Amino acid sequence: MLYTRKGDGGISRLVGSKTCIPKDSPIFDALGSLDELNSLLGVCRSQAVKSRRSVFIVEEIKNIQEDLFIIQAEFAGAEKKIRQQHIEKTEALIQKIEDQIVTPTTFTISGSTALSALLDYARAVSRRVERTVLAVQKKQTLSKETYVYLNRLSSALYALARFSALDADTKELSPSY
8 A cells, every 4th residue: 555544644653663753843854855865866876877887876876875775764763774884885985986087176067967967966955864864863863873974975976976977078167256
């Protein structure tokens, strides 16, 4: 069944919990933002198959999506948690890309390719996710690694956006101010 009618009154429960929580609770805002980011990354992944180095980009985006599911599970009280290895894997991704691109020294105007624009959009959403997750900390403690991972995530998405533009042999623009 794709609907339960249990949330019609403006309350819901986390998976595996019997406690009712208002739908406007910060935890549902954070979960919704995580879901939005994961869905947006799915769009990015579908665009990445058109790139020359699609296997690398698709695989890295899918890894990030898997990590986001772990964070959502942690919210629901599952034993799954982001660990130091997830942070190290993300930092290694950023470094691998940094070794292949010229690191921008100014802001970049998004939109040099459809994929780089979508990845920049995902980066902006990931920053909102980080803020909404921090708001939840007031009511629910999450692992320190989750916060560190989310902080690295926007950098990883920025790096993937720059890499995808390089992969397309596209010159990115900077603001002229």
